[in-house]
Amino acid sequence: MSKPVAFDAIVLVGGAGSRLGGVDKAAVQLAGRSLVSRPLEAVRDARTLVVVGRTSAELPARALRVVEEPPGSGPAAAVVAGLRAIRQPAPWTYLIACDLPGAVRAIQLLGADAGESDGVVLTEPAGRRQWLLGRYRSRALRSAAQALGDPANRSMRALLGELRLVDVPVDDVWRDVDTWDDHDRWTQALDDGGGARPD
Template sequence: MHFDAVILAGGKSSRLGGVPKAQLRYDGATLLQRAVAAARGAGRVVVVGPDTGTLPDGTLTAREDPPYSGPAAAIAAGLLRLGQRSPSTEHAPWVLVLACDMPLAAAAVPVLLQELAGHGDTEGAMSISADGRKQPLLGIYRVSALQREVQAAAAQGGLANAAVFRLLARLDLLAVPVPAGSTDDVDTWEDAAALGVDGDLP
């Protein structure tokens, strides 16, 4: 399945005292590096956030407008960056949306892709954790449908600090159970300790 990826790495990390989540480490790599690796197979990858450090060659970057205005605005910025392509660039019909603070997300991506492969008429697939929680920031969405909703939201006041669930509310999505732990994210130092995420920056 041909897809691109938008990786969200631009939060304020308020509950971590401002320490950037993207640069926390798990199993020898930063959370951002792990997120980029989880998007393996994507045609193009755009990282949305502030100074993102060293990224693999060819990785695109973007910034939500205004900065720190939330994941919905970051998704819009990522789609815009992916749209800035030369005529020779192949258009991917799907986009993986992935927040960088889920160190085990790589286990979920092939599950989402496999589900979508059998449901070509849907508008995407959203991860469902082992305890039944929806995780919209680990999902694969049809680009045209996501662009439609971004444009509609922009016409109704914009996406700054808007809820991601509201942005996605009208999409026809598969709810896909994913491997246990793959949607666990780092919001607090307690979360980091539970997941074995290292607070020492590289």
Template structure:
């Protein structure tokens, strides 16, 4: 029988988490609804959602689309008011002690990526969050795992996050990074990004 009284950090396996996938944006450089684009025969958004199949709840922030996954849809208020506001909207639908934040245009992220992020977070009790860093040394704020309570403290720091970047929202938090492996941190902005070398 599972010991449900034990804290998440002491239980075997990944800790209980919800996933927030940002799926808004105009995709002007892509020229179409890029999240519906097939990557190895699977829509990009479905690939991202498959990486968090172990989440207690998968929350997608953006206009509703067809998807094979069971998800909770929500929108930032007002729609189009920026990625930090989208994270805020997604968090409102979360209840698990951990939250994974993903951009909807990361088709090469997978369950192993998510597991590494969560494992690193649980292993470091001083960290509020863990994010991937790509080959160019850029922190991937939307490929990250967080203690939900820490994110909510950051959200409470100001009444309106409209127009703000995610990096501003998480700036006060204690974070660590993991080096990306292969293509997992590659986001897709243009069609040619899907055919360029890894």
């Protein structure tokens, strides 16, 4: 499996981090690196890299930084803001959240054959789609954003639920860091060299 030759990436960093005590989630240190550093590593080959939201974490100099309107109005609004920042879209767009330590492996899995579908998305063992671990045809993604209308406080399902997607079931790499218990499990996994198995 390999990434498409030409792709853009939108990395979302604007989550409230409420279950982590309201911290700047993207900047939280995990195994010696900021939480957002691994998602950024995963999409380092993006033609255009957009980071949506406010964070004090170190970002690549080439990253375009934008904020959804209004600020804090949810991931769908953040995705739309990211799309608007990309002036010359590549054929594919990756969407990825900042709190995914297994992002590098996840992006590799998203190289699965999309066929004639609108994209590829990772799914939890129970079948729930992880919208922010997906590779989407840029034209389909932009059409979905236009059809949604005002994206403020809308869900990712409302934005992407009508797309024809290939589901890639995975056991672990989708696990994010929402709580300090999650943080502890990922710290142990990374220290042990497991990389993507925070069991």
